[in-house]
Amino acid sequence: MVDQDRIIKINIEEEMKSAYIDYSMSVIVSRALPDVRDGFKPVHRRILYGMNMIGNTSDKKHLKSARIVGEVLGKYHPHGDSSVYGALVRMAQWWSMRYTLVDGQGNFGSMDNDSPAAMRYTEARLSKLAEEMLRDIDKDTVDFQLNFDDSLKEPTVLPTRIPNLLVNGASGIAVGMATNMPTHNLSEVLDGCMAYIDSRGEIEIEDLMQYIKAPDFPTGATIYGYDGVKEAFMTGRGRIVLRGKAEIEVENNHEQIIITEIPYQVIKSDLVKSIADLVNEKRIDGISDVTDESSRAGLRIVVDVKRDANAQVVLNKLYKMTALQSSFSVNNIALVNGRPRLLNLKDLIKAFVDHRHEVVIRRTRYDLAKAEERAHILEGLIIASDNIDEVIAIIKSSTSPQEAIERLMERFSLSDRQARAIVEMRLRQLTGLEQDKLRAEYEELEKQIAYLKEILENDDLCMKIIKDELQEIKDKYGDERKTDIIYASEDLNPEDFYADDEMIITISHMGYIKRTPLADFKAQGRGGIGVKGSETRDEDFIEYIYPASMHATMMFFTSKGRCFWLPVYQIPEGTKNAKGRAIQNLLNIEADDKVQAFIRVKKLTTDTEFVNSHYLLFCTKKGIIKKTCLEAYSRPRQNGVNAITLREDDGLIQVCMTNGDREVLIANRNGRAIRFHESAVREMGRTASGVRGMTLDEDGMDEVVGMVCIKDKEKETTLVVSEQGYGKRSHIDDYRITNRGGKGVKTLNITEKTGKLVAFLNVTDENDLMIINKSGITIRTKVSDLSIIGRATQGVRLINLGKRNDEIASVCKVLTDSEEQAAADKASGEAREQAQEATNEENVIQPTDDNQSDE
Numbered sequence: 001m002v003d004q005d006r007i008i009k010i011n012i013e014e015e016m017k018s019a020y021i022d023y024s025m026s027v028i029v030s031r032a033l034p035d036v037r038d039g040f041k042p043v044h045r046r047i048l049y050g051m052n053m054i055g056n057t058s059d060k061k062h063l064k065s066a067r068i069v070g071e072v073l074g075k076y077h078p079h080g081d082s083s084v085y086g087a088l089v090r091m092a093q094w095w096s097m098r099y100t101l102v103d104g105q106g107n108f109g110s111m112d113n114d115s116p117a118a119m120r121y122t123e124a125r126l127s128k129l130a131e132e133m134l135r136d137i138d139k140d141t142v143d144f145q146l147n148f149d150d151s152l153k154e155p156t157v158l159p160t161r162i163p164n165l166l167v168n169g170a171s172g173i174a175v176g177m178a179t180n181m182p183t184h185n186l187s188e189v190l191d192g193c194m195a196y197i198d199s200r201g202e203i204e205i206e207d208l209m210q211y212i213k214a215p216d217f218p219t220g221a222t223i224y225g226y227d228g229v230k231e232a233f234m235t236g237r238g239r240i241v242l243r244g245k246a247e248i249e250v251e252n253n254h255e256q257i258i259i260t261e262i263p264y265q266v267i268k269s270d271l272v273k274s275i276a277d278l279v280n281e282k283r284i285d286g287i288s289d290v291t292d293e294s295s296r297a298g299l300r301i302v303v304d305v306k307r308d309a310n311a312q313v314v315l316n317k318l319y320k321m322t323a324l325q326s327s328f329s330v331n332n333i334a335l336v337n338g339r340p341r342l343l344n345l346k347d348l349i350k351a352f353v354d355h356r357h358e359v360v361i362r363r364t365r366y367d368l369a370k371a372e373e374r375a376h377i378l379e380g381l382i383i384a385s386d387n388i389d390e391v392i393a394i395i396k397s398s399t400s401p402q403e404a405i406e407r408l409m410e411r412f413s414l415s416d417r418q419a420r421a422i423v424e425m426r427l428r429q430l431t432g433l434e435q436d437k438l439r440a441e442y443e444e445l446e447k448q449i450a451y452l453k454e455i456l457e458n459d460d461l462c463m464k465i466i467k468d469e470l471q472e473i474k475d476k477y478g479d480e481r482k483t484d485i486i487y488a489s490e491d492l493n494p495e496d497f498y499a500d501d502e503m504i505i506t507i508s509h510m511g512y513i514k515r516t517p518l519a520d521f522k523a524q525g526r527g528g529i530g531v532k533g534s535e536t537r538d539e540d541f542i543e544y545i546y547p548a549s550m551h552a553t554m555m556f557f558t559s560k561g562r563c564f565w566l567p568v569y570q571i572p573e574g575t576k577n578a579k580g581r582a583i584q585n586l587l588n589i590e591a592d593d594k595v596q597a598f599i600r601v602k603k604l605t606t607d608t609e610f611v612n613s614h615y616l617l618f619c620t621k622k623g624i625i626k627k628t629c630l631e632a633y634s635r636p637r638q639n640g641v642n643a644i645t646l647r648e649d650d651g652l653i654q655v656c657m658t659n660g661d662r663e664v665l666i667a668n669r670n671g672r673a674i675r676f677h678e679s680a681v682r683e684m685g686r687t688a689s690g691v692r693g694m695t696l697d698e699d700g701m702d703e704v705v706g707m708v709c710i711k712d713k714e715k716e717t718t719l720v721v722s723e724q725g726y727g728k729r730s731h732i733d734d735y736r737i738t739n740r741g742g743k744g745v746k747t748l749n750i751t752e753k754t755g756k757l758v759a760f761l762n763v764t765d766e767n768d769l770m771i772i773n774k775s776g777i778t779i780r781t782k783v784s785d786l787s788i789i790g791r792a793t794q795g796v797r798l799i800n801l802g803k804r805n806d807e808i809a810s811v812c813k814v815l816t817d818s819e820e821q822a823a824a825d826k827a828s829g830e831a832r833e834q835a836q837e838a839t840n841e842e843n844v845i846q847p848t849d850d851n852q853s854d855e
């Protein structure tokens with residue numbers, strides 16, 4: 001019966017619920033979540049406090065980590081040694097903490113996730129910044145609690161001068177909740193705290209973001225997009241996209257991707273291995289090797305790019321398929337008054353400033369009490385010095401110190417402490433100099449006491465002290481950001497990073513593309529043998545050359561009638577001798593398709609008036625022509641769109657841009673051309689097939705070689721070039737206007753000596769002529785050197801092919817730049833800009849098979 005009375009019956013469901021809640025709260029409060037005031041979990045706080053108590057400071061020698069761990073385990077942290085040593089190691093790792101709090105000596109691990117050496121091998125001490133978190137802890141600035149066995153006391157929070165939770169972040173998994181807070185730049189956070197103080201807490205989060213731009217990670221990298229940052233600051237939760245920093249370098253005529261910074265918490269060795277695995281699995285093409293060349297000088301991962309691949313495309317794939325681009329999920333949960341809360345940016349700053357306010361007030365009260373206590377003693381000593389003979393007599397005549405104390409208290413109305421201080425006073429204080437020092441010290445203490453009381457009474461003065469101390473920390477420990485920020489696409493204007501220079505876009509027969517500055521080409525006399533313009537494979541040759549300024553949008557039209565878009569600055573730059581990069585790496589073109597035409601538009605997506613008032617005129621090799629409003633092609637898509645529906649065995653050869661009032665000329669291989677007004681072609685939809693523009697010969701070999709749209713027939717002339725390098729200029733009016741669909745009239749007298757017609761363009765005296773043959777030889781000559789002769793003649797030799805068994809591959813025109821104008825452009829940026837604008841208004845270059853008409 002007695003035993004049964006000792007048994008207490010309980011509901012097991014209620015007991016499990018209660019026990020689990022107790023356990024979860026223990027984990028939340030005592031292990032996993034940081035305190036919002038100092039940003040520490042108990043283990044980190046105990047490590048720093050323990051190191052401070054044994055004098056393991058930055059001005060002393062390092063101590064063995066095992067000694068520190070033993071101190072913390074034995075006095076404050078009743079858990080395993082691995083938990084303490086693991087936390088100690090992390091506070092010494094520069095890639096884990098934005099500002100390290102422990103100065104480690106020895107092997108503390110690496111970015112490759114290598115384990116640190118055992119605690120008996122490593123040494124540590126407090127960093128100078130950590131000491132700022134412990135300053136004034138001995139002035140009753142924070143509450144203390146008993147340790148696990150009630151033998152010692154430990155602080156419940158540190159009186160930190162550093163907003164550590166924002167600066168160094170935190171991560172932890174509790175029961176039913178977790179925290180994941182990013183690191184920030186100390187200077188920015190302190191500026192934000194000072195702005196909060198200046199506004200008396202009325203500042204909005206948007207205004208705080210002017211000071212605290214974004215998280216700042218110890219491993220650098222780049223924040224890609226700002227929406228996640230803004231959401232995290234506003235709500236306490238958000239997703240921040242991080243990209244590693246990589247540059248494309250050229251070594252030994254092939255490109256390398258050099259990675260110098262990786263996203264926060266990405267393991268470097270795992271990143272290198274993942275890149276190698278993707279190459280081995282053939283999920284990424286274009287990489288020949290990947291090497292980790294990191295050293296004490298810094299991180300360096302070298303990705304070798306194959307010669308026929310585009311490094312920018314490879315880099316984009318690495319961003320997409322590896323941890324080179326990763327995300328950081330922000331979850332700002334911290335303990336506020338012992339309870340977990342989700343905090344936004346302002347909440348975090350407010351909690352820190354409030355904590356500093358309490359610390360300063362408690363420190364001031366402590367200092368005031370000490371000052372008043374000392375002043376009280378000094379008052380007694382001064383009384384004694386003024387009556388020194390009587391005091392000495394009383395002390396000499398007393399039988400004991402206690403009797404002397406009592407007699408002094410009675411005679412001079414002193415307190416017990418004052419009387420004791422007089423009795424214990426040394427003889428040297430009887431000198432006149434020491435008495436003057438007592439009075440000076442007393443006067444100084446009176447000023448200090450008045451100042452300390454003012455701090456307690458005047459909250460503005462208290463906040464000023466807080467602000468001054470924050471400024472002091474910023475001056476001593478502040479640094480520059482490590483993590484760059486790339487804002488959202490609508491906030492970023494990539495054109496700002498590129499000069500609006502004229503470029504020559506070159507495409508080879510096998511589909512290699514590059515851009516080369518127009519200035520790299522020099523004029524020669526008519527009939528010269530030319531200079532080497534591009535290196536190609538033996539079976540390849542330069543087929544098309546186009547003009548464009550760096551800020552323009554390039555529209556590519558393929559032989560299958562597809563349209564693609566590409567900003568000029570995204571085209572890889574190469575020298576005249578470089579062969580370029582495969583265009584398939586830049587555009588999603590099918591393997592059996594190739595670019596046939598190009599249009600440059602300065603503001604394709606933004607200039608609504610322009611795109612609605614201009615048209616694209618398409619011409620196919622079978623003589624079909626189509627006109628469509630430019631607006632139908634003003635919405636770029638990554639995979640391109642169908643630009644024209646082609647009939648069987650036909651292919652697109654040329655596209656011109658017009659204003660709706662141009663005359664059109666079309667020429668075929670057999671040397672005939674037709675002229676008609678574009679109004680003869682009605683406007684059609686984007687996917688329409690078109691109508692007949694020219695009737696070809698029925699020999700089965702005939703096809704259209706070129707189409708031009710005339711702007712000014714008084715200044716412009718036609719220019720034709722044959723396979724064997726013969727050409728001539730003719731007046732526009734030599735071609736009579738007819739209806740579309742006819743066979744046209746003779747434009748070149750085709751003979752065995754001249755070969756078939758390969759080029760048909762419109763030129764002026766201000767143009768130069770650039771000719772490239774199939775062997776890659778380039779010549780540039782002045783159009784004005786060519787005389788205007790009848791349309792039915794044979795023409796003159798334009799380029800000397802010699803005995804090289806060569807043929808003309810491509811012909812284009814460029815605007816002539818005089819030496820005087822070039823010198824003026826160098827001397828004046830304004831002159832260069834005006835010259836550039838003039839260039840943009842002309843038909844700078846017009847290729848053989850891909851005519852451009854740029855408004």
